[in-house]
Every structure is written in structure tokens, then in C-alpha cells.
Amino acid sequence: MKPVSILRHGFVGLVAVWSVFPFVWMAVAATNSSADVIKGRTLPGGYLIENIQAFMTAVDLPRVLWNSAIISGVGTVLTLTVSALAGYGFEMFRSRFRERVFAGLMLMLSIPFAALMIPLFVMMAKAKLINSYSAVILPMVASVFVIFYFRQATKAFPRELRDAAKIDGLSEWQIFAFVYVPVMRSTFAAATIIVFMANWNNYLWPLVVLQTNDKFTLTLAVASVGIGYTPDYGLIMVGAIAATLPTLLIFFLLQRRFVEGMLGAVK
Amino acid sequence: MSYLTLSKVSKSFGGHEVIKGVDLRVEQGEFTVFVGPSGCGKSTLLRMIAGLETITGGDVCIDGARVNDVDPSARGIAMVFQSYALYPHMTVAQNMGFALKYAGHSKAEIATRVGMAAQILGLDSLLARLPGQLSGGQRQRVAIGRTIVRDPKVFLFDEPLSNLDAELRVQMRIELARLHKRLGATVIYVTHDQVEAMTLADKIVVLRDGKIEQIGSPLDLYDRPVNMFVAGFLGSPKMNFLPAIVERGGLRLVDFPEVVLPLGVAQDLGARVSVGLRPELFGPSGEIELALTVDLTEYLGDETYVYVRLGGDQILTISTGNDRSVRAGDIFRPRFDPAAAHVFDADGLRLGTRPIASRLP
Numbered sequence A: 001m002k003p004v005s006i007l008r009h010g011f012v013g014l015v016a017v018w019s020v021f022p023f024v025w026m027a028v029a030a031t032n033s034s035a036d037v038i039k040g041r042t043l044p045g046g047y048l049i050e051n052i053q054a055f056m057t058a059v060d061l062p063r064v065l066w067n068s069a070i071i072s073g074v075g076t077v078l079t080l081t082v083s084a085l086a087g088y089g090f091e092m093f094r095s096r097f098r099e100r101v102f103a104g105l106m107l108m109l110s111i112p113f114a115a116l117m118i119p120l121f122v123m124m125a126k127a128k129l130i131n132s133y134s135a136v137i138l139p140m141v142a143s144v145f146v147i148f149y150f151r152q153a154t155k156a157f158p159r160e161l162r163d164a165a166k167i168d169g170l171s172e173w174q175i176f177a178f179v180y181v182p183v184m185r186s187t188f189a190a191a192t193i194i195v196f197m198a199n200w201n202n203y204l205w206p207l208v209v210l211q212t213n214d215k216f217t218l219t220l221a222v223a224s225v226g227i228g229y230t231p232d233y234g235l236i237m238v239g240a241i242a243a244t245l246p247t248l249l250i251f252f253l254l255q256r257r258f259v260e261g262m263l264g265a266v267k
Numbered sequence B: 001m002s003y004l005t006l007s008k009v010s011k012s013f014g015g016h017e018v019i020k021g022v023d024l025r026v027e028q029g030e031f032t033v034f035v036g037p038s039g040c041g042k043s044t045l046l047r048m049i050a051g052l053e054t055i056t057g058g059d060v061c062i063d064g065a066r067v068n069d070v071d072p073s074a075r076g077i078a079m080v081f082q083s084y085a086l087y088p089h090m091t092v093a094q095n096m097g098f099a100l101k102y103a104g105h106s107k108a109e110i111a112t113r114v115g116m117a118a119q120i121l122g123l124d125s126l127l128a129r130l131p132g133q134l135s136g137g138q139r140q141r142v143a144i145g146r147t148i149v150r151d152p153k154v155f156l157f158d159e160p161l162s163n164l165d166a167e168l169r170v171q172m173r174i175e176l177a178r179l180h181k182r183l184g185a186t187v188i189y190v191t192h193d194q195v196e197a198m199t200l201a202d203k204i205v206v207l208r209d210g211k212i213e214q215i216g217s218p219l220d221l222y223d224r225p226v227n228m229f230v231a232g233f234l235g236s237p238k239m240n241f242l243p244a245i246v247e248r249g250g251l252r253l254v255d256f257p258e259v260v261l262p263l264g265v266a267q268d269l270g271a272r273v274s275v276g277l278r279p280e281l282f283g284p285s286g287e288i289e290l291a292l293t294v295d296l297t298e299y300l301g302d303e304t305y306v307y308v309r310l311g312g313d314q315i316l317t318i319s320t321g322n323d324r325s326v327r328a329g330d331i332f333r334p335r336f337d338p339a340a341a342h343v344f345d346a347d348g349l350r351l352g353t354r355p356i357a358s359r360l361p
Helices: A003-029 A034-039 A048-058 A061-092 A098-108 A113-126 A133-141 A144-154 A159-167 A172-183 A185-201 A204-209 A218-225 A233-263 B042-050 B092-102 B107-121 B136-149 B166-183 B194-200 B218-223 B228-233
Strands: B004-013 B016-026 B031-035 B057-062 B077-080 B154-158 B186-191 B203-208 B211-216 B240-247 B250-253 B263-265 B272-277 B296-299 B304-309 B315-319 B342-344 B353-355
Touching: A003 A233, A034 A233, A048 A233, A061 A133, A061 A144, A061 A172, A061 A185, A061 A218, A061 A233, A098 A144, A113 A133, A113 A204, A133 A185, A133 A204, A144 A185, A159 A172, A159 B042, A159 B077, A172 A185, A185 A218, A185 A233, A204 A218, A218 A233, B004 B042, B016 B042, B016 B057, B016 B211, B031 B042, B031 B194, B042 B077, B042 B154, B042 B186, B077 B136, B092 B107, B092 B136, B107 B136, B107 B166, B136 B166, B166 B194, B186 B194, B194 B218, B203 B218, B203 B228, B211 B218, B211 B228, B228 B272, B228 B342, B240 B315, B250 B263, B250 B272
Parallel strands: B031 B186, B031 B203, B077 B154, B154 B186
Antiparallel strands: B004 B016, B004 B057, B203 B211, B240 B250, B240 B272, B263 B353, B272 B342, B296 B304, B304 B315
16 A cells, blocks of 8 residues: 555544544443443443343333434424425525525524524413423424525526426426425435434423423433433433434435435436 | 417516517427527527516417416427426336326326327337436437427427437437428427528527527528528528628729629618628639638538638638648639629628629729
8 A cells, every 4th residue: 555545544544433432432331330431441341231221210211212203203394394495495486585585594593592592482481382392393493504405405406397397287386396305305315314313412492491201302311311419321321322323223224315415416 | 280479579587678579470380490699588488488487578379379378388388498307206108298197187098198109209118217217319309208298289499409419419300300290290499500490490580689680491591691690690601701892893802902793782882891601602613713821721521611811800711512622821712603692781781782794993
């Protein structure tokens, strides 16, 4: 191998270790006792079954998994529907105000969520939605970032396809559903991963708006076992694995399309 | 088969007028070609007929019925796009039957009609494939098949051959001509390629800046262009334009002061005109002779083009037919018959000419 090639492989290897190590450590720590984890033990231990049992007693896993799945699943479907429609509309329809409205939307990206939290909470309280799934899902549905992403991706959508579909007798809604969505499936796949992960990992807003244990999401549940004077790290890591697996699963299922979507491929 | 009329059709984007009052009649079964340079509005006009662009003023009528406010799918038109616009997620058969499905036809009927169109176009064996698995020529055929299946009143083609390579383009051109003969359909075809226009059209419509410059049969336009724009646009290589001054004895060429063409035109003495000479007009015989120093020659095998640099950037192109004897740097003396020259006035409009019998020295 040439020296440059060795250097390049070395660098790539280093970055790979860097990014994979936390996952390895999470898996290893789940098999060790909390004391061993604190000591920095990096070899697998024999505490896995115990940790799982402890986690299952501390957390109603089926319940929180169900909560997370409903919130993330419904949230993702709604977000993609609304944002894709908005992105399609922004790109396909000409209007004098189009760019101004869009610029206004973009400006919203600069408002941190923390600043919106209290007004949103008040709003949810007035709508009597506190401690409901809707309270977690609704504020995330019209995501400015995802609208932006869809608009950018729609620029690569061949306009002649829309023209052809119009001549073939499709309404605008039908064009969206039967031509745009299938053609843009890579974009939808990438957006699904991004949105699903954001919803699944969401912590702050559910923490504020969900108040009883039976509504808690997995993220909240894992966090709740970590509080106290002596957190049990082995147990926490079991929870972390439980929280990570579904997103990994979705990613690997959609990986090929995700890469295409990020590269902006319309085939 | 249907006929189509445009009366005073116009289109503005914002305050900018891109189609400026077009009047046109396309007869039943006629193959009409819109030609013009890019940006002349030919595609916009086609899209207005299709219903893909709104019409700012005037009327578009198909079979005498005004269709300005009719949906594209209800106008009885079908269109082939430059990019073919095939649905990438559907098979060839699904692509071809898509419109019929939304028009509420039965599965059996769709299958019959798709089968018939596929047979006409030789697509039988490709019906189960996706567009991504087809070559450019095959995709083009599917796009045409999609229009045939609908049995439209008017076929619209928007530069359908411009994405194909040269060889395939010629082949598809012949196929299109054959297909038109077979179906006897009314066709409007947009292209910027004057060879396509000349070979396919029953009627050519030359457009410039959103206005019709001339309408006529291909040879009509070739032989009797109304202005310099049309004269320069049709014919390849394009017509040469030589500046000349009107004198009592004829037209004195500015670049060849010793040459006077014995042609009379209805212009004042001393007026400047342009003499249009097609490259293929030159030959070994003819009343007028030009003495030229050859700048460059191109040998195409069956034909040779000789290029001569005149004053300024102007280049005179001469086709010598199959005479390959001319070399760069040679003194070349081609001749031509002045009666075959076109003369245009200072505004570029074609002037009538009459021969002048005796030449003054």
C-alpha cells in the first residue's frame, strides 16, 4: 500500500472506532454491574440477565414501547404528509408571495424550541390536551426543516411528469398521491428516518407535556430510571439498547433509499 | 381527425408578453410544425393548446369548440414531451394505459388498446418492463404509444427527438412520418431543427418573439421566404446575405464592387438591400462570377462546403456539390444565376425582382 493510502485508511479507521465505540460500550455496559461500569470495565460481564430483570421491574416496557411507537409512528406519518404537501406546493405553484412566505417559514428555524415551549404548553392546556399523545405529536407535525427538505428535493422532480399526468386526467391530489409519492420514494425514505428518529428520541417536550407514567415514552422511562443518588448504569444501558434498537431497525430497512434520498436521486 | 384554430391567441407572464396575437388554422390530418429559435414561444404556444398554460387573450378552438377553459384531459389532445415524461414506477403497459384507467375504461378495453398501440410501435415484447430498462428510442416509442392509446383529436409533440442521438433521430423521424401516414392524425409538432421541420411538415409555422413570421408548405418557405429571418432559418447551411446598393443597372455587391446583379427592385437608387444566396445556388455555370480566396473547406463526402471570409465577421458559404478539387488558399470562381437570388430591403422584407436586360458598364 502507498503511504497516502495507509494514512487514509488509518484516518477512516480512527473515525470508525470513534463513532462505533459508544455503541460497543453501551452493549458491554449492559452486561456489567453498575460498579464495574463506573470502574471503566470494557469487557463483557455476566450481569446481563440481572440488568434486564431490573429494567423490566423498573419500567413497564410494553407500555412505554407502545407509547413511543404510537407517538413516533403517527407523528412521522402526519409530518411527512403535511411537509411533503407543503414542499410540493411551494415548488409547483407560482405565486407572487411564494418566496416571501417561504422566507418567513425559514426564519422560524432560528427560534429555539425552548422559547416556544411555554406558549405551546399554555395552548395545549387551553385545548385540554395535556398528558395526551396529541399534545406530543401536534407541535411537531408542521416541521419547517422537513418542509424545506421536501421543497429542495422537489426541485429535482421532473415537471413534465406533472404535465403528463394532467393530460392523462389526474387531479392535483391524484398527481401527488400516484405520481409524486412513488417517484420521490427515496426522499420519503430519508425523511422517514430523520423524522422518526427525531420523534423517537424527543425528550424535552414529552417530559413537559406528559405527566403520568402510563403515557411516558421509552426515552422518558429510561431517563426516569437514571435519576437518584446512585444510578444503576447497567440497567440504564439495557434501557438505552431498548431505545436504540427500533431506530437502528428502521435505518437498516431503509438504508439504501436513505442514501439515495440524501443524494437527491430521482429515478 | 379534427381541426384546430387559434384566433388572436396571446400570453403574458407578469407584464411580459410572450405570445403576441397568433392566428392559425390546422386542418384535419395535417402535420403542422412550429419552428423557431429557442425562446420564440413555440413550446409555450403548444402548452397553451394542451391546456398546460393559461391563455391570456384570444381563443383556442378544437373542431370549432372553444377549449380555453377546458381541462387538458378533456380537450381530446395527447402530448409527447421532450423528456418523454414516462412514469418511472410503472411498466410500459401501465404507462400506456394510465390515462384510460382514469377515464374509467374497463381493464379488458385498456389491454386491447395498449396491445394494439404496442403492435403498431413494435413494443409487444417490452410491455412488462420499466422505463428505466429501456433505451432512448424505446422510451420515445412508449411516449408515442401513450398518445396513440388515447385516440386523441390532436397529437402534440414537444421537441420529441432532441434527446436522441443523430442516427436514432433520423430513424425516429422516418417512423413518425410513417405513423402519421398510417393514422392520418392531426399533429402539431414543435422543433428547433429545421431539417425535422422540412421533412415532416405539411405546413410549417415559423415563429419569432411570440409572433408568426410565415406559414406555408416547406418548399413554399424555402423558395419564397417573406423575410430574412425565415430565409436564414430554413435551409442548411443557411442562406448567405450579401449587402448591396441599388443602382440604375442593378444591385452592386458591397463586398464585390465589380459585380452588379442585373435585378431591378422597387427601391430608391442608392438604397441598401441584402442579397440572399443559398450555398447550393452556386455552380460552374451562371451569369455572375465571383472571385474568392478560399478560407476553409469541409469535405462531407457527397458534398463539399467552401468558406470564404468577407469584410467583418461575415462568412460566405458555398456548396460545390461533389466537386472536391477546391483547397484552402485557392482562388475560387463560382458562378450563379442572379434570377435565383432573393433580395431583402433594409427591414429584412423580401422584395420582388425583375431582370434588367442590358447591363451598364
